[in-house]
Amino acid sequence: MPELWELAAEEIGAQVRAREVSAAEVLASCLERTARVEPLIAAYLEIFEEEARVRAAEIDRRLAAGEDPGALAGVPVALKDNLNLEDHALTCASRILSGYVAPYTATAVERLLAAGAVPVGRANMDEFAMGSSCENSAFQATRNPWDLRTVPGGSSGGPAAAVAAGSVPLALGSDTGGSIRQPAALCGVVGVKPTYGRVSRYGLVAFASSTDQIGPIAHSVRDAALATRTIAGADPHDSTCATEPVEDYLAAIEDGIAGLRIGVIREIDHAGLGGGTAANWRASLDRLAAAGADLVEVSVPSLDAAIAIYYVIATSEASANLARFDGVRYGRRSPEADNLADLYFESRSEGFGPEVKRRIMLGTFALSSGYYEAYYGRARAVLERMRQELAAAFAAADLVATPTSPSAAFRLGEKTDDPLAMYLNDIFTTPASLVGLPAVAVPSGMDEEGLPLSLQLMGRPFGEATVFKAARAFEREVSWTVAPSFRGLEAG
Amino acid sequence: MSFSLLSLLGEEGRGGEGFGAGEVRRAVASHPPPALNFYFKAMALTQDDVRKIATLARLRFSPEEEAKLTGQLAKIVGYIDQLQAFGGAEPDISPRGVREMPDEVQECLPRERFLANAPESMDAFLLVPEVKAGGGDA
Numbered sequence: 001m002p003e004l005w006e007l008a009a010e011e012i013g014a015q016v017r018a019r020e021v022s023a024a025e026v027l028a029s030c031l032e033r034t035a036r037v038e039p040l041i042a043a044y045l046e047i048f049e050e051e052a053r054v055r056a057a058e059i060d061r062r063l064a065a066g067e068d069p070g071a072l073a074g075v076p077v078a079l080k081d082n083l084n085l086e087d088h089a090l091t092c093a094s095r096i097l098s099g100y101v102a103p104y105t106a107t108a109v110e111r112l113l114a115a116g117a118v119p120v121g122r123a124n125m126d127e128f129a130m131g132s133s134c135e136n137s138a139f140q141a142t143r144n145p146w147d148l149r150t151v152p153g154g155s156s157g158g159p160a161a162a163v164a165a166g167s168v169p170l171a172l173g174s175d176t177g178g179s180i181r182q183p184a185a186l187c188g189v190v191g192v193k194p195t196y197g198r199v200s201r202y203g204l205v206a207f208a209s210s211t212d213q214i215g216p217i218a219h220s221v222r223d224a225a226l227a228t229r230t231i232a233g234a235d236p237h238d239s240t241c242a243t244e245p246v247e248d249y250l251a252a253i254e255d256g257i258a259g260l261r262i263g264v265i266r267e268i269d270h271a272g273l274g275g276g277t278a279a280n281w282r283a284s285l286d287r288l289a290a291a292g293a294d295l296v297e298v299s300v301p302s303l304d305a306a307i308a309i310y311y312v313i314a315t316s317e318a319s320a321n322l323a324r325f326d327g328v329r330y331g332r333r334s335p336e337a338d339n340l341a342d343l344y345f346e347s348r349s350e351g352f353g354p355e356v357k358r359r360i361m362l363g364t365f366a367l368s369s370g371y372y373e374a375y376y377g378r379a380r381a382v383l384e385r386m387r388q389e390l391a392a393a394f395a396a397a398d399l400v401a402t403p404t405s406p407s408a409a410f411r412l413g414e415k416t417d418d419p420l421a422m423y424l425n426d427i428f429t430t431p432a433s434l435v436g437l438p439a440v441a442v443p444s445g446m447d448e449e450g451l452p453l454s455l456q457l458m459g460r461p462f463g464e465a466t467v468f469k470a471a472r473a474f475e476r477e478v479s480w481t482v483a484p485s486f487r488g489l490e491a492g
Numbered sequence: 493m494s495f496s497l498l499s500l501l502g503e504e505g506r507g508g509e510g511f512g513a514g515e516v517r518r519a520v521a522s523h524p525p526p527a528l529n530f531y532f533k534a535m536a537l538t539q540d541d542v543r544k545i546a547t548l549a550r551l552r553f554s555p556e557e558e559a560k561l562t563g564q565l566a567k568i569v570g571y572i573d574q575l576q577a578f579g580g581a582e583p584d585i586s587p588r589g590v591r592e593m594p595d596e597v598q599e600c601l602p603r604e605r606f607l608a609n610a611p612e613s614m615d616a617f618l619l620v621p622e623v624k625a626g627g628g629d630a
Contacts, residue, residue: 099609100609101608101609103601103605103606103608103609104601104605236596236598237598239594239595301578302578304574304578305574305575305578307571308571308572308574308575309575311568311572312572312575319549323550326550327611328610328611328618328620329606329609329610329618330606330609330610330611331609331611332611333611333612337621338621338622339621339622339623339624340620340621340622340623341623342621343620343621344550345550345551345552346552348549348550348551349551349552349553352551357551357553357561358561358564358565358568360549360551361542361545361546361549361551361561361565362565362568362569364545364548364549365541365545365565365569368545368548374576375572375575378575378576378580379572379575380580380583381580381581381582381583382575382578382579382580384580384581384582384583385578385579385580385581387581388581419564419567419568420564420567420568420571423568
């Protein structure tokens with residue numbers, strides 16, 4: 001019989017609701033597992049152990065009183081540290097937010113709570129969600145449970161590592177250019193970037209407002225679909241949150257993909273996939289075909305420009321969004337300043353880490369007088385081309401497939417001195433972000449070193465149900481089992 | 493910004509303009525394509541440029557940091573310059589696609605909740621140092 005921490009979120013919810021197991025027992029199992037793995041992976045910035053126990057006991061009390069706490073009753077969840085949870089610290093893994101206490105709860109988190117989930121902690125991330133390795137956290141580098149010498153990916157590295165290591169069955173992350181999908185890929189779990197506007201951004205600290213989305217990380221496609229269904233839907237607190245009705249993503253998730261047209265982007269050949277990734281990518285296409293999908297070639301020439309477009313648009317928006325961190329209203333205030341201008345300069349320069357500063361600088365440059373047309377204007381125009389190319393692709397295909405990441409997990413420190421090399425990880429994840437499409441990263445096997453690889457499936461806007469159905473069919477073909485081995489323990 | 497979704501959606505009923513959509517249209521439509529001098533000027537991003545951008549961004553760097561950042565930004569900007577080789581397109585801002593939530597004035601959280609996070613405050617106000625005191629360079 002599996003340990004409780006090994007159960008899927010869906011099973012935990014069902015068993016807790018049926019009172020076959022208590023929320024307190026599930027939580028105790030997950031906390032015990034966390035105590036064992038956390039010293040190895042450093043996925044959390046804070047664990048709310050006592051509070052989680054109180055909340056789990058409350059779920060059990062409500063069940064005993066005949067109430068139904070919801071589909072995620074007693075499911076322990078980790079929250080990326082850029083999601084507000086009222087009366088809890090929130091840092092975005094940045095020193096500039098030291099001392100900040102969330103004055104309210106993010107809508108997506110509120111919906112998890114309303115479904116009976118039990119938050120267990122704030123998970124580590126790249127500072128302000130800027131990074132692809134979790135090494136840009138101001139506080140700690142999270143390690144990949146598959147090999148402790150490698151990164152978990154980023155920016156939602158903490159949530160992905162926590163799920164992969166069995167600390168929690170479910171976590172919430174945020175994805176601006178791949179920050180859920182890439183760490184999910186590197187940690188061998190499932191990650192979802194919903195359609196832009198599918199999930200409210202209220203209570204998510206803004207990085208690039210035109211692409212930021214909250215989404216789940218889980219062991220299975222079913223759990224990811226369940227969590228997405230739970231957090232999706234209109235919210236009066238976010239005017240960009242769409243009013244499209246939320247489908248039951250689990251209703252037809254087992255229906256298979258016979259006859260579904262899956263687009264394969266011709267230009268992926270340019271992306272320089274490593275040997276193991278290339279072989280796995282071809283095997284993934286064979287698996288999709290074996291599951292009954294019709295593979296059709298589509299062309300998205302602007303794929304080659306995706307990273308350039310993204311790093312102009314996202315940094316431009318970030319330079320504006322992060323202007324609010326100035327030591328005046330919240331967070332860290334420099335003790336050095338004796339006039340207002342110095343207060344801005346000193347608080348920001350002391351509070352932000354190197355990558356955040358680099359991106360603010362890049363965005364400020366791209367928006368500055370004399371360069372705006374050449375950079376921001378140009379990026380928007382090429383993005384429009386990309387949007388049209390993807391629209392054409394989705395006329396020929398129901399979904400579009402790519403690898404999630406061009407390589408498996410890389411070594412800690414390997415890319416920290418070369419920001420551009422780090423950015424190149426985002427080649428396949430940025431298009432769905434820029435164009436606002438839903439996308440799921442699903443484990444596709446391993447490379448020659450035993451590190452997880454991943455397939456990305458992108459859908460039409462609000463086409464989550466189809467994406468989940470295909471991801472589930474693919475998951476069945478791969479028969480992925482979750483068993484990270486914590487290799488490299490002796491070295492690390 | 494939802495305009496990036498528009499032509500993938502066939503639905504009616506999107507209320508009003510997405511913020512920024514009109515802005516982008518102006519930006520793209522009313523100016524000629526970027527002149528080559530922008531391109532080459534950017535390639536030669538200097539430490540002086542970096543100092544000016546830092547001032548705009550309200551950031552300060554030591555000379556060592558500035559030198560390192562100049563090299564890194566020049567490399568990144570050099571990569572981004574490949575955008576000049578890609579054909580662009582006019583944004584489609586026709587009013588269809590995502591139905592967004594109406595942007596209505598609603599009750600806000602109480603002021604005290606927000607002031608609780610302020611480094612310094614007095615009554616209902618945020619406190620900051622004097623604007624002109626000291627020897628600051630701004």
